[in-house]
Amino acid sequence: MRGPGRAIRGQTTWALAGIGLLLLLGLVTQGRAGEASLPGAPIASSAMATPLPVGSLVDPPAGNDGPVLADEPYRLILLVPYPDAPYWQAVAIAAQNRATQDGA
């Protein structure tokens, strides 16, 4: 596994930090979940988002490109400018779901 991170099986952790502009994303990777945080940032308890419906007319899945099987476990961080905006919330949900799929 790359990087230090504490492994928590089946759990994904989200945290908001800074002045609300930062969404920190810990991603499940190959059956294990990495947890990452910024120094001093509050850590949220596990809270999974409701997955986006697949096959929906408004936002069809990106099935033509993935999921992509990762060669190694990984942890990614997602930084969005407006975490309260519906657009960015939808981006975050999809990124979370896809990261789990890609790491599975």
Added chain:
Amino acid sequence: MSLPNAAAPDQVAQIKAATLVGVEGIVLGPIDPIGVIPGLDAAAAAGIPVVAIGAEPADGVVSAVVGDDEALAYAAGAYIAASLDGQGIVLDLQGDLANPAGEARARGLRAALARFAEIDVDARATAWDPDVAKTVAESAFVIAPPGHETAPPTPLTPDPDGPQPSAIFAASDAMAIAVAAAPVVAERPELVVVGFGGEPDTLAAVANGALDATVAELPGRTGAIAVDLLVRHLNGEPVPPRVDPGFLLVTDANVGAALAALPAATPMAGPDG
């Protein structure tokens, strides 16, 4: 969307902090594609790849998932032209032409409508301000009282016989909502009103008939593709420098499905979990 310049340094600080926590990659929605460059430099120095969403910095990212604003606006224009049978006046409530997104949206709309000789475009700048957009729309349907032709004060009286817009294009979600709610617009069911964006309020406005259509980005595809690109890069595969996630024209024909596909209202946990 107008982006506050003051926030760019904050995002740079967040990127720099992210390089210290041991992640393999960053998915970033740049708040300012130029102002964020020092943060991208820090990520590069730490050997952490970045995939951008929604904006394309000139350098420092392995790929960017960016919608084609011009294509979306072109689709909106094509819808408007078809709805008007190729003739009429289209009021283009632009965002800010100094902003690349605003300029692209204006260009796309104009390109679509330029194919119709009997369609005139009345373009107005709004600086992305919904209140300004609403005021501009209201003013397009009035004439000045006698003696105030150049600067009508108040009250403003609708002119049923004068040249008036037969369609309105609003270049953002918030502007579209504001314009659709203006009485002078709402009272004209024959007016074709088209927005830009797929946020819940905008889709609801299409569903209730306040808007005729909107061109919606696809944030779900965008987020998934961004992660795929980053994982491919981590796998050592080549990735394209830019990917267009596509878009959808939402009308009364498909707005039900669009609303049903919206994500949960509160998908992310805050500091308290």
